Amino acid sequence: MEFKDLEIFQLVAEKGTITGAARELNYVQSNITSRIRKLEAEMKTPLFNRHRRGMSLTPEGKRLLTYTSKLLSLKEDMEQSVQTDQEPSGKLEIGTIESVIHLPKILSSYVKQYKKVDLSLFTGVTESLVSDVLNHKLDGAFVTERDFPSDIISHNVFEEELVIVSDTNLSSVEALQDKTVLCFSEGCGYRARLMNWFKDQQMKPSKIMEFGTLETILRSAVVGLGVAFVPISEVKKLHEERQLYFHSLPEQYSKIRTVFIRRKDTHLTPTIQKFIDTIEENEFTIASM
CATH class of the missing domain: 1.10.10.10 (Winged helix-like DNA-binding domain superfamily/Winged helix DNA-binding domain)
Incomplete structure (x- = not known):
């Protein structure tokens, strides 16, 4: 063979x-x-x-x-x-959740410096991206922090706050029980956080609608299709224009960390090592209003 x-x-x-x-x-x-x-x-x-x-x-x-x-x-x-001193080159396949606001800065910094690398980006939800890294389908991925298998090692990227957004000012968070929740598919870290909050409040959303992109979720929220649980950094402009209103949840549900993961047992090639270095060279803070 x-x-x-x-x-x-x-x-x-x-x-x-x-x-x-x-x-x-x-x-x-x-x-x-x-x-x-x-x-x-x-x-x-x-x-x-x-x-x-x-x-x-x-x-x-x-x-x-x-x-x-x-x-x-x-x-x-x-x-x-056996080529540890070589310049980063070849394929680098990275996965990411939809809403990594600092991703363009990281990618731009990396590809400008290492022009021999053929970088490809794939989107998905946290659960599927973790699986793809474990099964050697991806070299690494940006995901929301959770309890990872022992074969995974993670590198901090940034933290931010998640907020519930709607097209009108809700009188109380209890009113969410009558709203449709707009979200990504099962396996999304944001969705899991919101569902935990509903469970702890002994509440259930009236309906859940799944979407493939954050842009579609936000546009659907603007026209009143339902509510969404999204990073506050993604809705600042819509909030300022009064197209969307936001509602805060307690920190245990709303504060979330994005990390970069890779397999622990995989050799750190110059290509992936320099990518991790690029992430760590940038300092990101919690996004807030």
């Missing part, structure tokens, strides 16, 4: 078609097909289900993909661990 076979297998699994993988690698399709068949022969089991729309992993293929991600990550660590 060759590493190249595993790389091709991983790419076909990602693209879902031989054609997509061949285009990405600039290979002829027959080369990709023969490599996959060779790997299946070595594994003595089909790794893909073939169908009209493309290819999907069999249960055995899914198990192999887990090991493949780990092996290819270890290979990259091995190659770079």
Whole structure:
């Protein structure tokens, strides 16, 4: 078995078609097909289900993909661990929650200094990003602080305050029980904080609507679709323009820390080390009104 076979297998699994993988690698399709068949022969089991729309992993293929991600990550660590003085370069895949207000400053500072790095950014909720880091799908991620598995190490980025926003001034927080909550999907740290508050108040929101972006959540709150629990830094302008009003919750629910996480057992390549250095070189304070 060759590493190249595993790389091709991983790419076909990602693209879902031989054609997509061949285009990405600039290979002829027959080369990709023969490599996959060779790997299946070595594994003595089909790794893909073939169908009209493309290819999907069999249960055995899914198990192999887990090991493949780990092996290819270890290979990259091995190659770079003996080149500690090299200039940061190559791929850097970072995940982030939607509302990291200082992210543009961090990214701008990093890419301007290290031009050989091919940095890609992926968004998601905290729970899924933690999983992607653990499974070697991401080199690191910006997430809300929580209890992380022992395989994860975190670096502080900044703290800020979360507030409930609505299109009108609510007479009391009890009125929230009759409002629709606008939020990200399950696994979002902000949503978990707000649901804990509801639970502790022995209250339940009348309805929950899930959205994919913070911008859509805020626009929906402005037009009165419901209320949202968001960083205060994201609603300053809307508050000043009286498009949204904010309502504070006790500190145990509202004060939240954003951290950068990575796998503890992964070798710190110059590429990721300099990224962490860039984060730590910037000092951020708690955002407030």
